[in-house]
Amino acid sequence: MRIRVLGYGGWLSSHWIGYTSLAIDDEVLIDVGECAHRQLMECLGKPYLRHVVITHRHGDHLLGLPTLALWAKAFGDTINVYAIEDVAEAVALLFKAVGQERLLGHLDMHLLEPGKSFEVAGLEVLPLEARHTVPAVSLRIRRGGICVVVSGDTAPNPGLAKVGRGCLLIHETSGNPGQEEAANRHGHSTTVDAVRAAEEMGATALVPLHYYVHQPVVPPAAVRIVIPTKCGVIEPEKFV
Numbered sequence: 001m002r003i004r005v006l007g008y009g010g011w012l013s014s015h016w017i018g019y020t021s022l023a024i025d026d027e028v029l030i031d032v033g034e035c036a037h038r039q040l041m042e043c044l045g046k047p048y049l050r051h052v053v054i055t056h057r058h059g060d061h062l063l064g065l066p067t068l069a070l071w072a073k074a075f076g077d078t079i080n081v082y083a084i085e086d087v088a089e090a091v092a093l094l095f096k097a098v099g100q101e102r103l104l105g106h107l108d109m110h111l112l113e114p115g116k117s118f119e120v121a122g123l124e125v126l127p128l129e130a131r132h133t134v135p136a137v138s139l140r141i142r143r144g145g146i147c148v149v150v151s152g153d154t155a156p157n158p159g160l161a162k163v164g165r166g167c168l169l170i171h172e173t174s175g176n177p178g179q180e181e182a183a184n185r186h187g188h189s190t191t192v193d194a195v196r197a198a199e200e201m202g203a204t205a206l207v208p209l210h211y212y213v214h215q216p217v218v219p220p221a222a223v224r225i226v227i228p229t230k231c232g233v234i235e236p237e238k239f240v
């Protein structure tokens with residue numbers, strides 16, 4: 001499995017690191033914030049991907065979808081979108097707001113239910129309810145014996161440890177040590193929360209991302225830390 005980091009910033013982050021978005025095996029896009037098209041071109045040379053999983057409806061995870069749909073239309077293609085109902089409703093409103101309702105015909109919506117796994121491009125994906133300010137999911141992505149947990153935006157979520165034993169953990173870190181109370185109150189986690197989650201999971205490694213404008217400070221951890229880089233590739237097999 002190849003995880004390409006297209007961006008690793010939160011909504012108010014330094015512009016050059018891009019909004020948090022991942023491409024699995026260069027085929028499945030996880031989250032599609034503003035500039036997703038540009039991120040795909042920079043990192044993969046592809047204008048869009050045919051499979052898009054959206055964790056929740058906040059703009060840094062969703063606003064790039066109309067542009068990808070427009071590119072799919074230009075190629076006579078359709079994008080499979082996998083998301084919970086709350087996101088599907090937001091997608092319809094978004095396309096209406098930007099005057100592109102007709103592009104909805106170039107989306108094939110697949111509704112997700114937390115706890116019910118689905119298959120996409122040879123990957124088994126299990127959505128789990130996250131603890132955010134809007135309905136949101138975390139994802140466990142598995143193929144063969146290799147698995148990855150993507151937290152999405154969430155306050156500490158004990159559910160991840162239950163399903164993610166032995167997985168690589170990609171966890172949001174919207175705050176630094178000492179900021180737990182404020183971060184958790186806004187449905188986010190700090191680097192301390194992420195390290196704790198990785199240790200509880202028995203994760204093979206932790207990739208902290210979704211930084212804000214402050215540089216992340218990661219506390220000492222009994223787990224390997226993998227630093228994301230723009231367009232960098234993470235291969236979970238290497239950490240087993």
Ligand SMILES: [Zn+2]
Nearest residue numbers: 056058132153
């Ligand atoms: Zn969010």
